[in-house]
Amino acid sequence: MLTLPKKELIKFVIFAVVVLTMPVWLTPFGASYPGLLQKFAIYGLLAVGFNILFGLTGYLSFGHAAFLGVGSYAAVWSFKLLTMNAIPAVVFAVILSGLFALAIGYLSLRRSGIYFSILTLAFAQMSYNLAYSVLTPITNGETGLQLTLQDPRVLDLAFSEREAGLPIVTLFGIDMAGYGGFYFSAVLLIAGFFIAQKITTSPFGLVLKGIKSNQNRMNYTGVNTRPYTLAAFVISGMYAGLAGGLLAVTDPLAGAERMQWTASGELVLMTILGGVGTMFGPVLGAWIMKYLENIFSAFNENVLHGFFAFLPDNLESVVVLIASKFVGEGWHLTLGLMFVFVVVFLPGGLMEGYRRFVNRFFNGGKAKAEAPDKQTQPAE
Amino acid sequence: MATSDHNVVLHVADVHMRFGGLHALADIDLEVEEGKTHAIIGPNGAGKSTLLNVCVGRLFPTSGAVVFDGQVITGKKPHEINQAGVARVFQTPEIFPELSVLDNVMAPAFAKRDGAFKLNFFSNMHKEGEIREEARHFINDVGMTAKLDTHAGALSRGDKRRLELAMCLIQHPRLLLLDEPTAGMSRHDTNTTIELLRKIKERGMTKIIIEHDMHVVFSLADKISVLAQGRIIAEGAPDEVRADPRVKEAYLGSEQE
């Protein structure tokens, strides 16, 4: 049951090693501190899940951030009401977001193509607006849901005294704020990657690919496509919920902005950037995005001046002035441009670029491009 | 080739189909017998494809019913009709362009085995040796073994048709609907396809075939229905139909070849 074809098994082992050794090989990039590593693992997981829906099944959801938010809220409530242990938090996050995805998916999947995208967008915006307004008792509105000293934490307090100060999230004693949180998320990312591989290589996955490729033919082939797409939607919603739960595990706080549609858009970009429908692509996209975000937002004019110091003074100030528009606060400008460039020049994402590169320089262009998902066609 | 028991597989009973003012099908009554190849011919726009669409659940007839294997299938969804045992080759090939030829043929086999929905993502494609072998077998039957790993989207039109045929055959349907299975094929490919369809016939598969190519029709059909302007104007064994003056009139009246 838990076996993979040899090729996939190799991919899996490589992936697991790469993820677990991230603290080592990211050191030269200055990115091996816990906060960023956690993000790499969590957003990687989010992208892997999103790819099951978008890459495999061909449905472009513009509302996946809602599940991320639900996961975060569920986890924080688990901390507040039950225990600071991370396990129940992520379990609740997955279950709740799964139920939420079931409801939204049941309705949204009655339509396909762009109508589906707009339906998911509408549901996500509704969730976001409600989280900010009426649902304030649950979400704590603009402030965001936080831990307080008065939280009941029934399970914890049944066994120990209430301590002074806010408690921290742990996994049976391991602090989840630092490297502990990274390894916890990394293990879940690897598990999530494994499940995604299982899905991709199973008959179930073949049906999903068939639905993406030609839904009409699927129907005349005796497949009831609706439950398949719903299953894909719920699974990918659960991934997003798990990612949201992990965000809360590493930093116990949940805000509505996590559900905003720009967050969904960012998720779409990660997946596109890396390569829709490939195994590594979405994770790679997530890592690159988070890394660049980290680098670019940290840059300011002083850093730039240092960076361009080798240029003549006048030229330097011009270059710095221009470059400063793209970093720091201007990171989103870079993001938007990246988005446009990737879609225009590299619709298959970085994985496609890599394949073209390999074909051109190592196979002399003779080998047939093995590109199962060159285009990001939604099921229409 | 007369069979003693007249076991009717498909009965199109009194079907009418109107699109606005257009009477696309009028009073169609058709019986297809087990193991027979029933050809439907007629000029363009006679309603042949509409008739097939009614049979597979793509269109819902204005009145009348389609009975398959003693069961009314009008109003059922396409996937239910397929699960009941009806497979169809379309006029423009409907395949999975992004998947390999092998996967194209394996997918319908899973649908046949697992039913309309099964959440089996813990089983593994590479362990499905039986289905893979069967798929290879049918791909071989349509003469495409050399293209096993090609992406279906890259195939020629004729190859796509043959692939689609293999996709239908692997489901072992009780009734196979063929909408111009040889259109766009070379003479040679057409002949191989005829051979293939003959072979299927020996296995006892019932078929309805729509075809313009009279060579194909007369090589395969046990019975022919001639459709013109939504009505069946003649029906019978190939030789009877060939001799029928109304058929000549219908054809010569609308097709200048």
Added chain:
Amino acid sequence: MDAILIQFLNGLDKGGAYALIALGLTLVFGTLGVVNFAHGAIFMIGSFVAVAFRQLLTLERVELSETELSPWGTALEIRTPYALEWFGDFGNVLIDYSVPIAVLLAIPVMYLLGVLMERGLIKHFYKRPHAEQILVTFGLAIVLGEVARTFFGANPIPQPMPEAVRGAADIGILFGMAEHAVTYPWWRLIYFVFSLVVIGAVFAFLRFTTFGLVVRAGMSDRETVGLLGININRRFTIVFGLAAVVAGIAGVMYTPLLPPTYSLGMDFLVLSFVVVVVGGMGSLPGAVAAGFLLGILQSFAAMTEVKAIFPGIDQVIIYLVAVVILLVRPRGLFGRKGVMEN
């Protein structure tokens, strides 16, 4: 009764804005077949044309007074806007009416922007899948928003309306009610009328010109029109420019009601897409009707009486309507068969 009339009126101006944005969106979708997620950003850019125009007008020359001192003992700064210096009192009028005048400026600016967008980017996506169109225009929307933020900062910049129309119209009297029973701010009324005029102009343009005829033909059957040997490409560009102008001037006129900020585009985009879907993809009358309908519904949902029964309804009403419409009547209110279906 009064309350209902007031809410109805309140919905009209917002509805007008929705209708104008949705109109351009539908036009582009119907003729070019492009799902333009950057259309909201065009509305936003339009609103910043008004801001930029006013900033230009109010550029000041600063002199230090030789005689007067400020309370801090330094020389008093005398600020004179160049506009006043050059045009005298007329300069004051210009500044006062900066928003409506900016409409005139916005027309060529937005047209140019639209043409640039279409020629530079959108035209390469006519044949690409809708998902890719969505993605590339989404990226473009981010870029436009960020560019606006680079120039104008992140904070909303309020734009005053002309002095003369700052009050409210006493609409109630028209309906035989007591004085001041129902008042309606002039500018909202102006916006409503403005949107009607623009909508009317667009429809007249499409109905009575040969260009419009081709565009309408293109909306119902793109391929055939292409076969007629008509230079479709040039017309596509013009249609895109036209849509940009409509959204742009809608943005300009809306500035006194809602101070422009860079995120305005995204906010309005989601709403206007919902409007288009409710109206029916590809239907111009649908876009207009749905725009006003949703504006008014939103306004009613904001009533305290309604909110008391359905808490939070004002936040979600538009999306709720969209969801219900899409599920019950997938083609929207006025949608034709076959648009964006299989």
